[in-house]
Amino acid sequence: xxxxxxxxxxxxxxxxxxxxxxxxxxxxxxxxxxxxxxxxxxxxxxxxxxxxxxxxxxxxxxxxxxxxxxxxxxxxxxxxxxxxxxxxxxxxxxxxxxxxxxxxxxxxxxxxxxxxxxxxxxxxxxxxxxxxxxxxxxxxxxxxxxxxxxxxxxxxxxxxxxxxxxxxxxxxxxxxxxxxxxxxxxxxxxxxxxxxxxxxxxxxxxxxxxxxxxxxxxxxxxxxxxxxxxxxxxxxxxxxxxxxxxxxxxxxxxxxxxxxxxxxxxxxxxxxxxxxxxxxxxxxxxxxxxxxxxxxxxxxxxxxxxxxxxxxxxxxxxxxxxxxxxxxxxxxxxxxxxxxxxxxxxxxxxxxxxxxxxxxxxxxxxxxxxxxxxxxxxxxxxxxxxxxxxxxxxxxxxxxxxxxxxxxxxxxxxxxxxxxxxxxxxxxxxxxxxxxxxxxxxxxxxxxxxxxxxxxxxxxxxxxxxxxxxxxxxxxxxxxxx
Ligand SMILES: NC(=O)C1=CN([C@@H]2O[C@H](COP(=O)(O)OP(=O)(O)OC[C@H]3O[C@@H](n4cnc5c(N)ncnc54)[C@H](O)[C@@H]3O)[C@@H](O)[C@H]2O)C=CC1
Ligand SMILES: O=C(O)/C=C/C=C(\O)C(=O)O
Numbered sequence: 001x002x003x004x005x006x007x008x009x010x011x012x013x014x015x016x017x018x019x020x021x022x023x024x025x026x027x028x029x030x031x032x033x034x035x036x037x038x039x040x041x042x043x044x045x046x047x048x049x050x051x052x053x054x055x056x057x058x059x060x061x062x063x064x065x066x067x068x069x070x071x072x073x074x075x076x077x078x079x080x081x082x083x084x085x086x087x088x089x090x091x092x093x094x095x096x097x098x099x100x101x102x103x104x105x106x107x108x109x110x111x112x113x114x115x116x117x118x119x120x121x122x123x124x125x126x127x128x129x130x131x132x133x134x135x136x137x138x139x140x141x142x143x144x145x146x147x148x149x150x151x152x153x154x155x156x157x158x159x160x161x162x163x164x165x166x167x168x169x170x171x172x173x174x175x176x177x178x179x180x181x182x183x184x185x186x187x188x189x190x191x192x193x194x195x196x197x198x199x200x201x202x203x204x205x206x207x208x209x210x211x212x213x214x215x216x217x218x219x220x221x222x223x224x225x226x227x228x229x230x231x232x233x234x235x236x237x238x239x240x241x242x243x244x245x246x247x248x249x250x251x252x253x254x255x256x257x258x259x260x261x262x263x264x265x266x267x268x269x270x271x272x273x274x275x276x277x278x279x280x281x282x283x284x285x286x287x288x289x290x291x292x293x294x295x296x297x298x299x300x301x302x303x304x305x306x307x308x309x310x311x312x313x314x315x316x317x318x319x320x321x322x323x324x325x326x327x328x329x330x331x332x333x334x335x336x337x338x339x340x341x342x343x344x345x346x347x348x349x350x351x352x353x354x355x356x357x358x359x360x361x362x363x364x365x366x367x368x369x370x371x372x373x374x375x376x377x378x379x380x381x382x383x384x385x386x387x388x389x390x391x392x393x394x395x396x397x398x399x400x401x402x403x404x405x406x407x408x409x410x411x412x413x414x415x416x417x418x419x420x421x422x423x424x425x426x427x428x429x430x431x432x433x434x435x436x437x438x439x440x441x442x443x444x445x446x447x448x449x450x451x452x453x454x455x456x457x458x459x460x461x462x463x464x465x466x467x468x469x470x471x472x473x474x475x476x477x478x479x480x481x482x
Contacts, residue, residue, distance in 0.1 A: 009049035039210065279326075286413075374393070
């Protein structure tokens with residue numbers, strides 16, 4: 001059976017413990033590879049390789065760093081089909097989605113930061129009249145840690161690694177143990193692109209073992225993490241007393257506010273996507289849908305009709321819109337929320353059941369599920385489900401919609417459907433979310449700040465925000481004789 005090895009100092013190596021974890025194919029429930037079950041010793045080896053590589057890499061010219069990142073991007077593009085197939089098999093997502101979104105975005109991450117670093121600069125402040133000049137150095141931090149989740153595996157792994165190495169850091173990175181395959185394949189691509197040994201080290205294993213060892217490592221200077229809010233909290237508690245820099249991109253329970261004056265057809269089409277893309281396993285999915293009363297009945301009917309048409313099936317079938325959930329335990333977690341909804345008095349308008357797919361009977365398939373709720377404080381409306389489950393509810397006024405939108409502990413993204421510019425501005429200013437999409441969803445310009453408020457995280461990724469995170473600002477103040 002294929003072994004998913006660690007990539008340390010430019011070489012593929014077995015975990016020191018020689019222990020392995022099973023890697024499942026969610027589309028059929030079968031184990032198809034073995035993942036290195038790494039521990040603190042493997043992390044230490046990765047750290048040592050990164051430490052040795054740092055002095056040279058941090059002094060490598062910007063042009064050369066950029067050239068290598070752009071080469072990695074090109075190689076990802078060349079291997080689009082191989083990587084997309086690996087992602088679909090490992091994660092259960094439709095191959096069509098991996099081909100159109102996940103893998104192109106992974107190469108875009110390297111291309112974007114390969115270019116961005118050539119435009120990154122620091123500030124100078126002349127203290128006029130005082131014969132003093134200040135300038136700011138933006139220096140790489142050293143060895144940094146990147147920890148990523150299973151929902152958009154290569155997409156989010158590279159979203160962290162690319163800015164870290166572009167800025168001159170060296171990296172110890174851990175992908176999710178649930179979806180390690182494309183991160184494993186990335187090692188080979190980096191070697192082929194000429195990334196010097198030790199600049200990127202990829203260690204596989206569980207959160208409590210390999211992940212925790214990265215966070216606890218006393219010389220790893222910063223942690224960039226995407227994942228669940230509970231894990232983020234735990235990481236913050238561990239890292240804060242060590243004064244590590246932290247970027248935490250956590251969960252969401254994002255409101256989708258639909259006003260009667262919106263472009264109805266466009267809204268309907270995008271709302272199906274923002275509800276169920278990637279089986280609803282994107283932290284940006286609009287899982288709470290609030291609809292203005294005059295169009296509520298019509299929306300309810302049309303939305304159910306459209307969702308009924310989605311094809312659930314084998315991720316490799318070109319017709320499939322909804323693939324398998326990522327794991328059996330995640331499927332069970334999502335199902336448990338459907339039961340909670342029923343207990344709470346929620347009305348299942350569509351879905352709620354497992355789906356048996358011919359020849360893939362043991363896969364983790366679930367119907368896209370629409371629940372009508374009457375109390376926005378119910379658990380299914382407050383807690384992150386992270387699956388193909390949305391709630392819908394009517395509202396009467398803008399104030400009520402805003403109040404319900406803000407009445408959760410999360411504050412990641414929000415979507416607003418309206419043609420009223422004044423309303424757009426009013427709500428955008430008052431909504432508690434790091435991202436506001438108006439008449440669109442998951443529309444990404446990689447230069448923009450990306451991240452959440454409240455329990456959705458700390459810090460911002462994207463653009464120069466990411467390059468600032470991965471550098472230390474040092475002010476140099478020079479007094480001269482005039
Ligand atoms: N971006 C997001 O918003 C995501 C949210 N989630 C949410 O989190 C819930 C749990 O999913 P999980 O797979 O358990 O996510 P998780 O937050 O446990 O996993 C994310 C990453 O963190 C690592 N990790 C776990 N414990 C760690 C620790 N103590 N120290 C360092 N790294 C650690 C994992 O190995 C993985 O690489 C999901 O049901 C979903 O609600 C999950 C994935 C992504
Ligand atoms: O950067 C993006 O475009 C999307 C990020 C999505 C997540 O962080 C997530 O789903 O976890």
